[in-house]
Amino acid sequence: MHIIDNGNVAAALGVKLSRAQVIAAYPITPQTPLTEKLSEIIEKGEMNAEYIPVESEHSALSVCIAASSTGARAFTATSANGLLYMHEQVHWAAGARLPIVMCVVNRAVGGPWNVWNDQQDSISQRDTGWMQLYCSDNQQIIDTTIKAFKLAERMSIPVMVCYDGYILSHTYMPFDVPTQEQVDSFLGEFKADYVLDPDEPANLNTVTLPDVRMDRDGVLAHGYMEIRYLLQEDMRKAVNEMKKIDDEFLSVFNRGGSPHVEKYLCDDAEFIAVGMGSMTYQLRPVVDELRNAGIKAGVLGVCMYRPFPDKEIAKSLKDAKKIIVFEKALSYGYEGTLATEVKSAIYDNRLLFTILPEITGLIAGIGGREIKTHDLKEQLLGAIKSEKISETNWIGLKL
Amino acid sequence: MQAKSTILSLPTEEFVQPGTRACTGCGLAIAYRVGLKALGKDTILVVPPSCLTVLQGLYPIASTKLPCLNVTFASTAAAASGVLASLRARGKNNIKVAGWAGDGGTSDIGLQALSGAAERGEDFMYFCYDNEGYMNTGVQRSGTTPIGATTATTPLKGKLQPKKDVAAIMAAHNLSYVGACSAAYPLDLYDKIKKAIDMPGTKYFHIHIPCPPGWGFEPRYGIKIGRMAVETGYYDLYEIVNGEFSLTAASKKLVEKRKLVPVKDYFRAQSRFKTLSDTKIEEIQQAIDAKWEKYYKNEE
Amino acid sequence: MGTRGYKKKTSHSETAPGDGGRTGSWRVERPVIDTSICIPCKRGAQACFICWLFCPDVVISRTIPPTIDLEYCKGCGICAEECPTKAIKMVDEAEFIASDDKE
Numbered sequence: 001m002h003i004i005d006n007g008n009v010a011a012a013l014g015v016k017l018s019r020a021q022v023i024a025a026y027p028i029t030p031q032t033p034l035t036e037k038l039s040e041i042i043e044k045g046e047m048n049a050e051y052i053p054v055e056s057e058h059s060a061l062s063v064c065i066a067a068s069s070t071g072a073r074a075f076t077a078t079s080a081n082g083l084l085y086m087h088e089q090v091h092w093a094a095g096a097r098l099p100i101v102m103c104v105v106n107r108a109v110g111g112p113w114n115v116w117n118d119q120q121d122s123i124s125q126r127d128t129g130w131m132q133l134y135c136s137d138n139q140q141i142i143d144t145t146i147k148a149f150k151l152a153e154r155m156s157i158p159v160m161v162c163y164d165g166y167i168l169s170h171t172y173m174p175f176d177v178p179t180q181e182q183v184d185s186f187l188g189e190f191k192a193d194y195v196l197d198p199d200e201p202a203n204l205n206t207v208t209l210p211d212v213r214m215d216r217d218g219v220l221a222h223g224y225m226e227i228r229y230l231l232q233e234d235m236r237k238a239v240n241e242m243k244k245i246d247d248e249f250l251s252v253f254n255r256g257g258s259p260h261v262e263k264y265l266c267d268d269a270e271f272i273a274v275g276m277g278s279m280t281y282q283l284r285p286v287v288d289e290l291r292n293a294g295i296k297a298g299v300l301g302v303c304m305y306r307p308f309p310d311k312e313i314a315k316s317l318k319d320a321k322k323i324i325v326f327e328k329a330l331s332y333g334y335e336g337t338l339a340t341e342v343k344s345a346i347y348d349n350r351l352l353f354t355i356l357p358e359i360t361g362l363i364a365g366i367g368g369r370e371i372k373t374h375d376l377k378e379q380l381l382g383a384i385k386s387e388k389i390s391e392t393n394w395i396g397l398k399l
Numbered sequence: 400m401q402a403k404s405t406i407l408s409l410p411t412e413e414f415v416q417p418g419t420r421a422c423t424g425c426g427l428a429i430a431y432r433v434g435l436k437a438l439g440k441d442t443i444l445v446v447p448p449s450c451l452t453v454l455q456g457l458y459p460i461a462s463t464k465l466p467c468l469n470v471t472f473a474s475t476a477a478a479a480s481g482v483l484a485s486l487r488a489r490g491k492n493n494i495k496v497a498g499w500a501g502d503g504g505t506s507d508i509g510l511q512a513l514s515g516a517a518e519r520g521e522d523f524m525y526f527c528y529d530n531e532g533y534m535n536t537g538v539q540r541s542g543t544t545p546i547g548a549t550t551a552t553t554p555l556k557g558k559l560q561p562k563k564d565v566a567a568i569m570a571a572h573n574l575s576y577v578g579a580c581s582a583a584y585p586l587d588l589y590d591k592i593k594k595a596i597d598m599p600g601t602k603y604f605h606i607h608i609p610c611p612p613g614w615g616f617e618p619r620y621g622i623k624i625g626r627m628a629v630e631t632g633y634y635d636l637y638e639i640v641n642g643e644f645s646l647t648a649a650s651k652k653l654v655e656k657r658k659l660v661p662v663k664d665y666f667r668a669q670s671r672f673k674t675l676s677d678t679k680i681e682e683i684q685q686a687i688d689a690k691w692e693k694y695y696k697n698e699e
Numbered sequence: 700m701g702t703r704g705y706k707k708k709t710s711h712s713e714t715a716p717g718d719g720g721r722t723g724s725w726r727v728e729r730p731v732i733d734t735s736i737c738i739p740c741k742r743g744a745q746a747c748f749i750c751w752l753f754c755p756d757v758v759i760s761r762t763i764p765p766t767i768d769l770e771y772c773k774g775c776g777i778c779a780e781e782c783p784t785k786a787i788k789m790v791d792e793a794e795f796i797a798s799d800d801k802e
Binding site: 021022024048049050052053054055056058059060062063064065066067068069070071072074088089092196197198200201202203204205206207208209213214215216221 | 440441442443445452453455456457458459460461463464465466467468469470471473474476477478479480481482484485486487488489494511512514515518519
């Protein structure tokens with residue numbers, strides 16, 4: 001069924017169709033309409049779920065962790081400082097290997113306060129062991145949310161579905177809402193590896209030791225290091241699993257084909273702009289203009305950020321002369337994390353490259369600063385011609 | 400009125416294993432053991448970092464026989480809410496949920512989540528085992544450390560602020576049940592749990608826990624010290640059932656007896672109160688006497 | 700020898716005694732029950748069992764006579780202190796070393 005609605009509603013419908021059983025959330029702009037929609041859906045009896053209006057984001061993820069450990073499909077959503085408040089639990093959910101799905105409606109982090117869009121909130125969580133998927137439009141939001149539950153449950157690793165606050169969350173776009181039957185056939189019921197139960201008691205997540213130790217049957221059990229290594233190992237395996245899940249999605253819903261990256265005019269491109277989220281679609285008309293002027297430009301959208309699909313990214317960039325990375329976050333004290341990781345991916349896969357490309361990293365849209373298409377074009381051309389356009393690599397800075 | 404339990408009427412089934420890492424003479428071990436007998440097999444426990452985490456065992460051995468979720472420090476009550484939500488969503492209505500947190504994990508870092516859960520009427524039992532300090536991490540002061548107690552973070556002057564009354568805070572949430580208990584009175588604890596277990600909403604239990612290394616007394620005197628806290632009128636055993644307050648067990652008997660052991664005896668039996676001056680003790684004695692005058696009056 | 704393929708990938712513990720090892724080794728003195736003074740022993744019937752009630756470590760059985768699991772008894776002395784007839788005495792472990800060696 002085709003409808004026109006905003007990104008938050010798209011996410012809510014994705015959660016509804018995925019039959020989440022326990023939803024806990026705390027209100028924060030610009031996530032609020034998502035959870036409000038879910039409350040309405042549940043109160044109308046359209047969804048068989050428990051909605052827990054918790055007293056903080058830390059508690060929201062705590063509820064999900066506990067619910068997931070006890071056998072329920074769990075979901076939460078947040079933004080910015082809410083995500084930061086639950087940071088301890090973000091690490092915990094990954095270490096506990098729980099298939100929780102969380103929508104992050106990307107918003108700038110305080111201090112100082114700012115309620116508009118950038119990606120610093122989710123980027124600051126990249127080291128926690130959660131998978132991260134970024135959406136570029138509302139269709140991707142509903143589709144990715146549904147895929148996220150499958151990916152999380154297959155890998156026993158939690159998944160963040162990230163989309164830009166206001167630009168996607170509050171913007172109306174047409175998208176297709178799949179049927180419940182389609183989603184049921186794709187997703188199935190939540191089957192946990194282990195469920196806390198008096199009939200099969202266990203003590204979960206207690207203190208682990210630096211070294212390995214015998215269990216009660218005299219078998220050598222993991223130490224903390226092994227438990228954490230397995231998280232890393234399974235995260236890396238998830239790159240391939242995401243492709244399989246995307247293929248499965250394609251066969252049911254007839255949409256997909258870009259599990260890791262979304263390419264636009266990249267195949268013969270000499271100059272490739274790289275981005276994540278809605279900005280990748282904002283770059284497309286810019287690239288179209290450049291193409292009209294005879295410049296072979298393309299856009300590479302990164303859809304899966306964690307695990308980082310380094311091979312797929314390197315393969316997409318191997319014939320480019322110059323790569324220009326646009327991002328809405330950075331690792332303070334160094335540079336944009338996507339720029340760093342693209343360089344790293346190229347280095348790790350350097351045998352694919354006949355010549356190593358030049359790489360420019362640009363920062364845009366911090367705190368919701370408007371990203372003007374004109375500025376994007378100017379910066380892209382400047383990088384292509386190796387001309388310095390502005391004082392800094394922060395687009396639209398007004399110092 | 401509910402029959403009072405006796406030692407012989409308690410179930411013999413044990414839900415804790417021997418050979419735990421709890422200190423010699425640990426007061427929590429006594430309360431926890433009896434508490435689990437009252438809760439029974441069909442219970443899921445939620446435990447934050449605390450002495451109980453260690454008592455319950457390090458991976459991969461569990462000293463508890465019940466299913467338990469270890470959670471982060473602040474999140475006991477939120478996690479309990481999550482377990483409940485999951486059980487409801489999956490139609491498992493016969494399983495009880497009980498959070499067991501220390502005084503630090505309750506009165507300090509865990510208070511927000513506890514208040515939220517209580518306000519939402521989450522249907523679980525919350526046990527605050529109060530050994531009056533962050534004992535697991537080396538005896539640092541907490542909100543419920545009593546005035547005058549020396550701890551690792553109040554080493555020379557003793558705590559300057561009075562004990563936070565968490566049970567009173569929880570009573571303000573219109574709970575169906577609030578119980579003040581002690582490890583030295585396990586039958587009273589058992590009966591209170593049995594009484595409250597099927598009441599609606601959040602049930603709050605505050606358990607006074609004598610702690611030999613933290614309080615400074617020889618392990619064998621743990622029950623004596625716990626008893627003294629009650630017999631001096633310093634710590635009261637009571638319950639608040641749907642807003643109605645009544646003293647119970649030994650505290651109730653004190654109203655009839657009208658004779659309190661001098662609180663000085665209680666303080667001088669523990670080396671943590673070594674910096675508590677006689678003047679201060681006298682002040683505390685007067686406050687206790689005033690409190691009990693009110694109890695005596697209410698009785699008349 | 701490694702832990703690859705261990706049954707769980709998380710911190711998942713199953714119940715067993717002795718997480719703290721043989722905690723009986725913590726003792727400096729052990730409880731000894733005089734069955735001629737112990738109330739349930741004298742009566743030959745279920746009675747008292749205050750020692751069983753207050754044992755922090757679940758090592759006293761509610762049997763006649765009560766037995767103490769010396770593998771795990773930490774020697775806290777609460778049972779001796781609380782016994783209403785003083786039937787339990789705490790005896791220095793040194794007195795048992797010679798006899799334990801003989802076994």
